[in-house]
Amino acid sequence: MSRLVVVSNRVATPTESKGSAGGLAVGVFGALKDTGGVWFGWSGEIVGEGTANAGPEIVQDGAVTFATVGLSRRDYDQYYRGFSNAMLWPVFHYRNDLARYDRQEYAGYRRVNAWLAQQLLPLLKPDDVIWVHDYHLIPFAEALRLAGVKNRIGFFLHIPFPAPQVLLNVPPHDELVKSLCCYDVVGFQTESDLVAFGDYIVRQAHGTVSRDGRTVDAYGRSLRAGVYRIGVFPDDIAAQAKRFETRKDVRELKASLKDRKLIMSVDRLDYSKGIAERFRAFERLLETAPELQGAVSLVQVAPPTRADVQSYQHIRQNLEYEAGRINGRFSGLDWTPIRYLNRRYDRWVLMSLFRASQVGFVTPLRDGMNLVAKEYVAAQDPDDPGVLVLSRFAGAAAELDAALIVNPHDILDMSEALQRALTMPLEERQDRHRKMLAALRRNDLGVWRDTFLVDLRAVRPGMP
Numbered sequence: 001m002s003r004l005v006v007v008s009n010r011v012a013t014p015t016e017s018k019g020s021a022g023g024l025a026v027g028v029f030g031a032l033k034d035t036g037g038v039w040f041g042w043s044g045e046i047v048g049e050g051t052a053n054a055g056p057e058i059v060q061d062g063a064v065t066f067a068t069v070g071l072s073r074r075d076y077d078q079y080y081r082g083f084s085n086a087m088l089w090p091v092f093h094y095r096n097d098l099a100r101y102d103r104q105e106y107a108g109y110r111r112v113n114a115w116l117a118q119q120l121l122p123l124l125k126p127d128d129v130i131w132v133h134d135y136h137l138i139p140f141a142e143a144l145r146l147a148g149v150k151n152r153i154g155f156f157l158h159i160p161f162p163a164p165q166v167l168l169n170v171p172p173h174d175e176l177v178k179s180l181c182c183y184d185v186v187g188f189q190t191e192s193d194l195v196a197f198g199d200y201i202v203r204q205a206h207g208t209v210s211r212d213g214r215t216v217d218a219y220g221r222s223l224r225a226g227v228y229r230i231g232v233f234p235d236d237i238a239a240q241a242k243r244f245e246t247r248k249d250v251r252e253l254k255a256s257l258k259d260r261k262l263i264m265s266v267d268r269l270d271y272s273k274g275i276a277e278r279f280r281a282f283e284r285l286l287e288t289a290p291e292l293q294g295a296v297s298l299v300q301v302a303p304p305t306r307a308d309v310q311s312y313q314h315i316r317q318n319l320e321y322e323a324g325r326i327n328g329r330f331s332g333l334d335w336t337p338i339r340y341l342n343r344r345y346d347r348w349v350l351m352s353l354f355r356a357s358q359v360g361f362v363t364p365l366r367d368g369m370n371l372v373a374k375e376y377v378a379a380q381d382p383d384d385p386g387v388l389v390l391s392r393f394a395g396a397a398a399e400l401d402a403a404l405i406v407n408p409h410d411i412l413d414m415s416e417a418l419q420r421a422l423t424m425p426l427e428e429r430q431d432r433h434r435k436m437l438a439a440l441r442r443n444d445l446g447v448w449r450d451t452f453l454v455d456l457r458a459v460r461p462g463m464p
């Protein structure tokens with residue numbers, strides 16, 4: 001079998017791969033450690049203040065070779081902080097109001113993609129299968145093709161693909177989609193992402209798309225597109241969640257709750273996650289059901305991310321304000337309604353906290369998939385499971401329709417769902433959990449990886 005080479009901006013190196021916050025790193029690591037191969041990308045380091053980058057550093061860990069590069073301050077600012085996270089991320093999450101375009105940053109984005117492709121070249125073998133991930137690297141295949149690479153190259157987008165009218169807000173939208181069409185296979189999280197991509201191809205690029213959306217002809221190339229829903233390994237999560245129940249942090253949390261009910265939320269501190277709306281729904285619950293004051297706590301774990309992008313500084317300030325306000329309003333001497341924790345936890349500790357809680361509260365305003373929702377379900381005790389309250393705007397809602405599905409813009413809807421979850425009879429909880437666990441098993445992380453790679457290996461290698 002040909003070797004797998006994974007390329008992504010964020011690489012979870014061996015020491016941190018089990019604890020990385022971010023669905024891409026968790027998902028890719030889970031998939032790669034079974035098959036083995038190479039994982040190439042940014043080390044997370046900024047090397048010096050100038051314009052020089054640092055070439056690959058190679059670390060072998062079991063069957064996986066990690067090859068990471070450092071970025072200069074200028075490249076980090078233009079490619080990562082600028083075009084990727086201040087333009088593509090907000091627009092792809094339908095937040096044009098937060099997007100900021102700068103032509104030089106876009107030039108930096110393309111330059112870094114080309115440089116990264118050059119760094120990968122010496123590591124490539126002729127029959128490697130190359131799998132590129134996420135919005136930072138849309139032009140990567142085009143750069144490899146220009147350098148003469150003939151291998152099969154696939155791309156998976158972990159975040160939503162926006163409707164064409166929304167994508168038009170990105171000034172170089174046409175160049176980006178053209179670059180995307182240099183891949184042999186392009187994968188999306190949900191059917192609606194695939195449809196949006198097909199719409200763009202037909203309406204804006206004047207290309208053609210087959211009835212099922214899977215064969216795309218545009219910009220003089222033919223490629224495959226498809227839906228590959230990222231998943232988790234539910235049985236591993238369940239086993240580890242159980243095993244870690246006796247860990248100190250988990251025991252301490254349980255003891256501090258003194259039999260109070262627990263609602264758990266875990267996200268990167270991102271405006272796409274709907275955390276402020278969630279806090280307000282919890283506040284509404286305490287208002288409308290005063291008997292719950294002192295009887296239930298919301299634990300929100302939210303490690304800061306992209307802290308040097310302005311919109312992330314604003315959301316952080318806003319959440320501190322909201323958590324402080326709500327806690328000031330309702331706290332008692334021995335009870336705090338919202339415990340708001342800006343830090344990362346060991347992955348298995350989080351899974352045990354999920355298992356210890358009565359409700360998983362996952363309400364993004366927009367999310368490609370949302371692995372936390374899947375992890376919450378997987379971590380439950382099937383005999384006494386917690387209830388998942390899930391936003392309809394998470395990609396996961398398509399599969400986890402036995403959750404209590406809410407609209408995160410409707411605060412009252414969310415607070416009513418919380419109340420229903422907290423009082424749901426055991427039989428209904430078990431029934432919903434059984435259905436959701438079956439969905440997770442049908443489409444686990446291995447299925448995601450294998451179906452994508454089967455499709456990629458089946459195409460004729462792309463030509464420049």
Ligand code: ADP
Binds near residue numbers: 019347
């Ligand atoms: P995103 O990819 O946008 O961050 P996901 O929900 O798809 O959202 O993936 C987040 C992943 O990061 C999950 O696997 C989750 O368990 C992990 N994670 C989130 N927050 C933390 C944290 N505080 N500590 C450790 N892991 C975290």
Ligand code: G6P
Binds near residue numbers: 022025134135158
């Ligand atoms: C999401 C994105 C990933 C990204 C991760 C963490 O999961 O889809 O591409 O790596 O967030 O974000 P960061 O900016 O820290 O890499």
